[in-house]
Amino acid sequence: MQKSRTAFTMIELIFVIVILGILAAVAIPKLSATRNDAEVSKMAQNIMTGLAEISTYAVSQAQTESNLSKMSNAIAFLEKSGEAVIDKDEKKATVKVGAVSDCITVQVQTGDYDDNLTISTGDAGGDYKCNEIQTIIDVSRYPMRLRGTNVKY
Numbered sequence: 001m002q003k004s005r006t007a008f009t010m011i012e013l014i015f016v017i018v019i020l021g022i023l024a025a026v027a028i029p030k031l032s033a034t035r036n037d038a039e040v041s042k043m044a045q046n047i048m049t050g051l052a053e054i055s056t057y058a059v060s061q062a063q064t065e066s067n068l069s070k071m072s073n074a075i076a077f078l079e080k081s082g083e084a085v086i087d088k089d090e091k092k093a094t095v096k097v098g099a100v101s102d103c104i105t106v107q108v109q110t111g112d113y114d115d116n117l118t119i120s121t122g123d124a125g126g127d128y129k130c131n132e133i134q135t136i137i138d139v140s141r142y143p144m145r146l147r148g149t150n151v152k153y
Contacts, residue, residue, distance in 0.1 A: 036128065036129065037132075039129065040129050040132040040133055040136070041136075043083070043095075043097060043129070043133055044132075044133045044136040044137055046074045046077060046078055047074070047078075047095060047104055047106070047133070047137060048137060049072075049074040050068075050072040050074035050075040050078070050093070050106060051106060051117065051119065051144075053071060053072035053073060053074055053075070054068060054071045054072050054075070054106070054108065054117055054146075055117055055144060055146055057071035057072070058071070058108075058115060058117075058146035058147055059146070059147070062147060063147070064091065064108045064110065064115045064146060064147070065091075066088045066089070066091050067086060067088050068086055068091065068092065068093045068106065068108065069086055069093070075093050075106070078093070078095060079093070082096075083095060083096055083097070084096065090107065091107060091108040091109070091110065092105055092106060092107035092108070093105070093106045093107075097127065097129050097130040097133055098127040098128070098129045098130055099125075099127055100122055100123070100124055100125065100127045100130040101122075102122030102123075103121065103122050103124060103127075103130040103133060103134065104119065104120075104121060104122070104133065104134070104137065105119065105120045105121075105122065106118075106119050107119075107120070108146065109143070111148070113148050114145060114146075114147060114148025115145075115146040115147050115148065116143040116144065116145055116146060117142060117143060117144045117145075117146050118142050118143040118144075119137065119139050119142045120139070121134045121137075121139065
């Protein structure tokens with residue numbers, strides 16, 4: 001008596017390969033979009049953490065520094081990774097996102113009797129990441145008074 005062997009036919013294998021190809025065509029763009037969203041979220045979180053660290057430093061030390069990376073580890077990280085440029089003369093950090101060199105600018109404006117933390121947005125053009133970061137960050141809370149005669153401790 002001869003045993004019969006069951007196996008996949010060539011047509012069944014072709015159907016499986018076609019189905020896997022369709023699934024890959026759908027899944028890969030979704031994974032890419034998820035990666036972009038994660039990068040946007042990380043960058044926005046670093047910027048917002050930097051703003052909080054600068055305000056905390058100004059309150060705890062009763063002064064501000066000309067180098068924002070001395071007041072904020074998050075800003076220092078952005079500078080070290082090449083995502084931000086620090087201008088010590090103007091007390092500002094300009095964050096580069098994608099092709100936009102001035103997507104977000106964080107600045108401490110110093111007056112005679114006060115310091116204010118400001119944030120401004122550059123022209124994002126059509127850059128997806130910069131547009132999303134500008135949408136996520138709440139600029140309505142700024143300028144924020146860091147120190148001066150009207151600050152209530």
